[in-house]
Amino acid sequence: DQQVKQNSPSLSVQEGRISILNCDYTNSMFDYFLWYKKYPAEGPTFLISISSIKDKNEDGRFTVFLNKSAKHLSLHIVPSQPGDSAVYFCAASDLGNQFYFGTGTSLTVIP
Amino acid sequence: DTAVSQTPKYLVTQMGNDKSIKCEQNLGHDTMYWYKQDSKKFLKIMFSYNNKELIINETVPNRFSPKSPDKAHLNLHINSLELGDSAVYFCASSPSGQGGKVNEKLFFGSGTQLSVL
Numbered sequence: 001d002q003q004v005k006q007n008s009p010s011l012s013v014q015e016g017r018i019s020i021l022n023c024d025y026t027n028s029m030f031d032y033f034l035w036y037k038k039y040p041a042e043g044p045t046f047l048i049s050i051s052s053i054k055d056k057n058e059d060g061r062f063t064v065f066l067n068k069s070a071k072h073l074s075l076h077i078v079p080s081q082p083g084d085s086a087v088y089f090c091a092a093s094d095l096g097n098q099f100y101f102g103t104g105t106s107l108t109v110i111p
Numbered sequence: 112d113t114a115v116s117q118t119p120k121y122l123v124t125q126m127g128n129d130k131s132i133k134c135e136q137n138l139g140h141d142t143m144y145w146y147k148q149d150s151k152k153f154l155k156i157m158f159s160y161n162n163k164e165l166i167i168n169e170t171v172p173n174r175f176s177p178k179s180p181d182k183a184h185l186n187l188h189i190n191s192l193e194l195g196d197s198a199v200y201f202c203a204s205s206p207s208g209q210g211g212k213v214n215e216k217l218f219f220g221s222g223t224q225l226s227v228l
Contacts, residue, residue: 002153034216043115043201043219044154089154091217098167099217101146101154 003027004092006102014110019077021105023090026071030092030100035064035075038087038104047088048075080109114138117202117220124192125228132187132223134202141207142166143185144217145177148199160185192227199224 005024013019021035031052036044050057050064050073057064063076077084090102117134124130136143144167145157159167160179174190189196202220 032215036217036219041120041221043203043221044217045219046216049216087152093215098156098159100156103152104154 002102003030004090004100004102006088006090006105008105009103010106010108012108012110013080015082016079019075019080019084019107019109021075021077021088021090021107023073023075023102024071025073025092025100027092027094027100028071029094032093033064033066033073034091034093034099035062036089036091036101038089044089077107080107082109082111085109113220115202115204115218115220117200117223119223120221121224121226123226123228126192126194128192129188129190130192130225131189132200132202132225134185134187134220136183136202136204136218138204138206138218140204140218141182142205143179143182144203144205145185145187146201146203146219148201148222150198154201158185158187189225192225194227197225197227 003026034049035047037047038044048059048062066073085108087104087106089104091099093099115136142161144159148154157171158177162182163179176188179185199222201222203217
């Protein structure tokens, strides 16, 4: 049973516009959430994270929003750049050792 | 210097063979992992080792055997390879292995594309 879901397999956005990637989770014990970015033939690399005690975390062009009551988080990229084209994975963790990943959203930023 | 390195990058082999994938991290992390990314792009944990001790062993066929000679290395040996084993296998490490701890995150290798013919 998948505890972290990314229901949009792909997203296309014009350069300069905002990209919004969504993620839903089912386990209310998750207390730490991360976004990873993956280019072809490379491993995922950490992008940004958020603790469950916060509802927003910002790092440059990247902002993650957490809505605990809805068990939903989103990643906003603004402005989007062609180099942002990649697969983005949402991940969640509880107090244990496990990180649970979604299936990824492939973002294409059109120049 | 590559932080988490795994070899080989590509592995093509026949059904029934035995193969190994090696992983090394130079980050000084305590915990290492093996993840499998299947055809549906789902990244699923297989094993986790903390300081050479097995701490997570998901429902994985016992044809898969991880070996951790020291905390910087976690190798994956697969016996009697099957067609369904074809996937990308990622090695990863994290500082402490305490998933909910703030600032704990995974550092991934570049993956091993395994194709079983």
